[in-house]
Amino acid sequence: MRYSKGNGVTSEDKASITPNIALALTQVLSENGIAPARMLARFGLAVSDLEDPSFRLSHRQTGGMIAHAISLLPALPLGLLVGGKQTVSSLGMVGFAMMTSATFGEAIAHCLKYHKEGGTMVDIDFTATEQECTAVFSNPGDSAITAFLVEEVTAHLMNIGQAMLGTRALLQRMEFQYPAPPYAAHYRQLFNCPMQFSAPRNCIVVDASLFAVPLATHNPLAQRQALEHLQRMAMRDPDTPDLIESIESAFRRNWASPPNMAEIAGSLNLTERTLRRHLDQCGMSFQQIRAQMQERRARNLLETRQLTQSEIAEQLGFTDVRSFRRAFKAWTGETPGDYRSNHSASNYQ
Known part of the structure; x- marks a missing residue:
């Protein structure tokens, strides 16, 4: 992964591409006896990521997938x-x-x-x-x-x-x-x-x-x-690095037991030290990304689902509901109960 010091990520690493080409590519690979999951794993991704309406890929990621697929099926009009x-x-x-x-x-x-x-x-x-x-x-x-x-x-x-x-x-x-x-x-x-x-x-x-x-x-x-x-x-902000998109997708795949930094680094074929350095160049930390993902998910569940706070805490990987309440208050300035009262989807029906 290439990140330019002082200037953030390069244009090749900005996650701005809707993954339509990549999704169709996985279908062609599957029809020709190649498991898409193996190719996507090289980039720390899964097919479910490509099916997520909010997910974006970078030119580097998409180009890498295409080049790898061509090497696997060179005789086909891919x-x-x-x-x-x-x-x-x-x-x-x-x-x-x-x-x-x-x-x-x-x-x-x-x-x-x-x-x-x-x-x-x-x-x-x-x-x-x-x-x-x-x-x-x-x-x-x-x-x-x-x-x-x-x-x-x-x-x-x-x-x-x-x-x-x-x-x-x-x-x-x-x-x-x-x-x-x-x-x-x-x-x-x-x-x-x-x-x-x-x-x-x-x-x-x-x-x-x-x-x-x-x-x-x-x-x-x-x-x-x-x-x-x-x-x-x-x-839409086009400056989200593909590295951060890949980390976020790993959290989305397993909310209840989110992967730690070492596990995500391994899935991206990086050492933990290298992953930390890349995140520093992006101006983010692993803990910040995890907290932002948990906050967005918590807001969504409180607004749209009739889950108890204990159930939401469990879904987000918190050890107990009190830890979840403290974290949510730090994120939003509101308790989960107050937030649900003020923002529940039923308020707008």
Whole structure:
């Protein structure tokens, strides 16, 4: 793990990527006889983390998973398979905003604006004329996985276009900067259009008339709700280090008996001393992370569940309810009972 002294974490280590690609990758691995849990364990993660709506990965983590998967299955069109697993609904709220758009062009505009919130790892540059529209894809990260990322995004967009427009004849042509892979026939079968490898850029070109096609799923109110949610997502703090996300995920998997620092260090293939040094560089301590996780979980349980304080204390790994009450009062300035009275979900029904 790379952390820069004095500047916190590097951009590669910021946990800002919705794990859609990683989740689809685990499905492809499983279908080809490889246990996803073993790959994820290399990064201190589990499949349940990828299914958590609030969980985010870093470029370093996601790129490492992709590179490892390529090494395990080098003969497969891995990016095409992963992209083929995904539909418009795989983009979550981004996909919902697209489906509720008035036209296909409006849907693509929302996709271009919020595609990073949907988990896309490439940069997209879009241009349009009266005749055709062009999307150019570039990978600002590890060039070794560029082909995978281009395969993934183009196969995913192909699925989206087919679902929304009900036609397979979407693309006028495609260009790829990299040489034709051994499985180039899969490209031709999937995309069904002229294509050029070893080209100056990675791009797809479509007929501009497709962007005026109306969508039967248009709903202006639902779209407005989706866009407001996406705006809030876009303002999410992107500076959380992936190391802290990994530690938090370990706590989420076992609230009642949370792992200690040595156990988490071992799961991350680090020594306890090295883990402590990385946390110092992030401006955090192990105890702070654990306390923040316990506080967030305690607030949630008090607001939404009818558990006794003793039951909550047990769920959070406290030895007794008095220790929990003291900790909660230190975190919030309120007793657990007062907090529940003031913030219970039933108050807002």
